[in-house]
Amino acid sequence: MASDAIGWGVVYTRSFAFGTLLLLLLAPSQRLLADESVDLAAVSKIRQHAAKNAEVKQTLRVLSDVYGPRLTGTPRYLEMAQWVEDKLRAWGIENVYLESFGQGLRGWEVINFRTAMTRPVFMVLDAQPVCCSDSTSGTVTGTPLVVDFTSMQALRSISGQLRGRILLHPDVQEVADSPGTKWTPAQLAKAAARMEPVTPEGLDGPGSSETYADRLRDQARNPLAQNEAKALAQLMIDEGVSAVLRSSSAPPGLVNNRFDTSMVEFVRSGDPRPVPMFVIPREQHARMLTLIEMQQEPLISLELNTRYYEDPATHVNVIAEIPGSDPEHRNEVVYLGAHLDSVEMATGAADNGIGAATSMEVMRILSELDLRPRRTIRLALWGGEEYGLLGARAHAEARYGDIIAGTVTPEQESVSAYFNHDNNGHDIRGIFLLGNEATRPVFEAYLAPYADEGANTVTIENACCTDLVVFDALGIPSFEWIHDAMDYFSHQLHTSTDAVDLIDFESVRRNTAIITSTVYLTAMRNQALPRKSMPAKPFGTLSVTSRDSSTRSEQVSHD
Structure with a gap:
């Protein structure tokens, strides 16, 4: 079957060569x-x-x-x-x-939640919780602290000042070009x-x-990026952060999590249970930043109840x-x-x-x-x-x-x-x-x-x-x-x-x-469809964690 696959990428520099090769390809x-x-x-x-x-x-x-x-x-x-x-x-x-x-x-779902700004005026926050957030400890109230909570350095610079705080990202997301x-x-x-x-x-x-395949091999060789994300989540847990808020990249009035990666990083048994994260519309994020800049001390009230499941059968x-x-x-x-x-x-x-x-x-x-x-x-x-x-x-x-x-x-x-x-x-x-x-x-x-x-x-x-x-x-x-x-x-x-x-x-x-x-x-075809070639170039043996969390050694390849 693989013999039917056609290879591409030849650079044609002469008209004769082009015509000859084109006939062969066609x-x-x-x-x-x-x-x-x-x-x-x-x-x-x-x-x-x-x-x-x-x-x-x-x-x-x-x-x-x-x-x-x-x-x-x-x-x-x-x-x-x-x-x-x-x-x-x-x-x-x-x-x-x-x-x-x-x-x-593991599995995760939202039981219920509510989010609002109660000062200087009341405003319902059109927020959505992000998987796989843990529950809040009842109702959480406070003026947001503006900090880049995706930066380990930024969080460590104010270590000891985060307990009980609601963190607000300093940057409003741009609307995604789509x-x-x-x-x-x-x-x-x-x-x-x-x-x-x-x-x-x-x-x-x-x-x-x-x-x-390249990405999987790179992750197997270099698990540092995923480990850093988990370390960041664990740091916010250890510091006692109550919740974090960031903006959506959707058009005004909408909320999305298109560019959020937390679902991939925290779905395995034993992963951290991240502090509650909410995505809010861009315009509400921008308004809160303005109120803070003008020293209006907006007061946010929120509550989130979630549940985790550990049943593989689901x-x-x-x-x-x-x-x-x-x-x-x-x-x-x-x-x-x-x-x-x-x-x-x-x-x-x-x-x-x-x-x-x-x-x-x-x-x-x-x-x-x-x-x-x-x-x-x-x-x-x-x-x-x-x-x-x-x-x-x-x-x-x-x-x-x-x-x-x-x-x-x-x-x-x-x-x-x-x-x-x-x-x-x-x-x-x-x-x-x-x-x-x-x-x-x-x-x-x-x-x-x-x-x-x-x-x-x-x-x-x-x-x-x-x-x-x-x-x-x-x-x-x-x-x-x-x-x-x-x-x-x-x-x-x-x-x-x-x-x-x-x-x-x-x-x-x-x-x-x-x-x-x-x-x-x-x-219904008489023959199977043609296949692309599947190159495999072993470069050594790595210890890779399998889906059942056991460790095995396997040959890996690279391009």
């Missing part, structure tokens, strides 16, 4: 295109069923309105996962089960024409030349399958993945309730239409994505290899593709190939029936920062959908307004058809 793609078969009758059935018989809205209402926020590792999250399990079985989906990955992890519209034909054409997966103008952000993925029908290919797998958990802000409708609900809808349609794929289609609804891709990594490394070591198991070759849905519920415009250029003609053929809906862009660009990077790091062909950004980055992603009301269900029904047909056609 030859595999031309063979793929000639071999590609699209069952237009099945695509038509899928489109009609997705449009007329949708249940995705009701599914999302349960996931978000009933169970949101869906915080991994809590009894409420487990109850929600069991509801998903029952719903999939009711639709006739086979091999549905919960898969635990929670050894050594796209907020539909992609134009020119932008999509430019993305489709790119020759490199990492680009400053990428549709899913500027990207990075550092891969997920950290689960939901797995379900439509078995393959072809004896030759039934043991091969096409994954359909989406994370089921959310952050603590709002109800997690766009991030990523709609991804999970849409993926469930895909399985329902395939089952109801009795479309029998040659390969097994495996739905994987991940827990722990917001904690650092924990559920997906546990699942993938238990089966397919070791990301840090750069090794794969024989079972890795049985995975034909991994499709991920974590880029919002707005219109799909095409697909990210994550550098797997050899698959371009495949997806150009699969998306051609949706050209009339503007959903046929295929780009070599990378997609960012979610569960698909786990599978990509293990050499499995992995893909993410290009969605119009609309108001996702400003009003939905990790914000206090990520609610069902902002979801466009016409877009969702359209997206469901595109995903269903693409997954089905991939499962």
Whole structure:
């Protein structure tokens, strides 16, 4: 399979060399295109069923309105996962089960909180507590002390003066620069024409030349950054800080925690229980700083009650399958993945309730239409994505290899593709190939029936920062959908307004058809999709802490 992968990055300096090499590069793609078969009758059935018989809205209402926020590792999250399990079985989906990955992890949730400024005038603070904050000792009242509480040096310079104090960060966050519209034909054409997966103008952000595997290896070699964060949290606990306040990077009136990393750092048993942290709107942060500067001594009153859980059984993925029908290919797998958990802000409708609900809808349609794929289609609804891709990594490394070591198991070759849905519920415009250029003609053929809906862009660009990077790091062909950004980055992603009301269900029904047909056609191919190469360059043996907190030695590689 790896022999089909195409390598890129050659610099062409002569027209003859360019023409010769271009023919060599295109030859595999031309063979793929000639071999590609699209069952237009099945695509038509899928489109009609997705449009007329949708249940995705009701599914999302349960996931978000009933169970949101869906915080991994809590009894409420487990109850929600069991509801998903029952719903999939009711639709006739086979091999549905919960898969635990929670050894050594803890859960956290908010019981209740209140925040207000009571002097010089009353003002409700539109705050949100940040995971994984500890509770306050009852109601905490005081004039904030302005200090950079992210700086160990700043805190140590006033050691002994922090007990009982509410700390306010001195800097108001800038509003995050984010796209907020539909992609134009020119932008999509430019993305489709790119020759490199990492680009400053990428549709899913500027990207990075550092891969997920690189980051994991760097963390294994240099755990200092995470240790410093824990040491900072422990210092504030030891100094008796009552609470800390910082501003959001969302537009006025909104609160988000997009750039907060505390969830990743404090989710394991034995991690510090950080002092209560609240995010507040930028304008309220700025007003408090002004009042302090003018010696008005604003008085803040706040209370937070949270709860921690230590039950590994509450950290689960939901797995379900439509078995393959072809004896030759039934043991091969096409994954359909989406994370089921959310952050603590709002109800997690766009991030990523709609991804999970849409993926469930895909399985329902395939089952109801009795479309029998040659390969097994495996739905994987991940827990722990917001904690650092924990559920997906546990699942993938238990089966397919070791990301840090750069090794794969024989079972890795049985995975034909991994499709991920974590880029919002707005219109799909095409697909990210994550550098797997050899698959371009495949997806150009699969998306051609949706050209009339503007959903046929295929780009070599990378997609960012979610569960698909786990599978990509293990050499499995992995893909993410290009969605119009609309108001996702400003009003939905990790914000206090990520609610069902902002979801466009016409877009969702359209997206469901595109995903269903693409997954089905991939499962019906005569051959597996081409794979990228997976270089592994061992440089030595490191002692690395595993997910179950035991220590093992393993070969690691570097680029």
